[in-house]
Amino acid sequence: MKLGTSDDKADSDGDGIRDNEDKHPAGGGETYKITVHWRHNNQPFTTQFGIPEDKYLYYKTQKRTTSADGKFATSHDPVIQTIAKDIADASVSAGDSCKYCLAIDFVESMTYQYDIDYNSNIDYPKYAIETIVDERGDCEDTSFLMASILEALDLDTILLLYSDHMAVGFASNNCPGTFYNYQGRKYCFLETTNDPVSLGNYFTVWGKYMNEKPFVIEAN
Ligand SMILES: [Ca+2]
Ligand SMILES: [Ca+2]
Ligand SMILES: [Ca+2]
16 A cells, blocks of 8 residues: 555554645655744743644644634643743743743743634634644633643643633642632633733733633643
8 A cells, every 4th residue: 555545544654643634644744943932031032843734734624613622732742842841941041940930921922813803713713733833823722822831841721711711720729819729629820811901910810700700621
């Protein structure tokens, strides 16, 4: 049988994508080289990695019906693992053990943009890898990206879905702001947008969401 033409959904080129969903099942294809410049406590950091075109297209062509799905957080993806390792390294070189604080600065380097403003969808959840390649997203997109990174940093993370907003919760006994109890653990609220509202800080639930009980989605 010719390489990459298998019908049994094998992954002929070993890139983690089954042949029937792989644009280049026999290997090849472009690799997007991504450089993210971010700052933490005024110190500049650069994170570089490659995202294979096939991987991006795989995520991009997955069906999506609801944002209430933890599948969009992909902590096991090698790209997310690379980012998490860079953040952990930066934490050491910056002398700041607050890894989620560095993760915030990384994610905030992405441009905030409503879905409707650039892809004519009112609500379009994106996989973490899509948000990175597109370099933009809105609340659910940056929440899925943040949850992916925090999980990869070994923080137990959940997604907090409000009436028309999404944020992240990470398990800790020592929350800097709002927290929720979920399945016997304390989860600290974490805002992932740098959007219009001047939030004051990332750790306190704001506006009408203060009076809501968020629906919890488990991150993958
Ligand atoms: Ca493949
Ligand atoms: Ca491939
Ligand atoms: Ca979105």
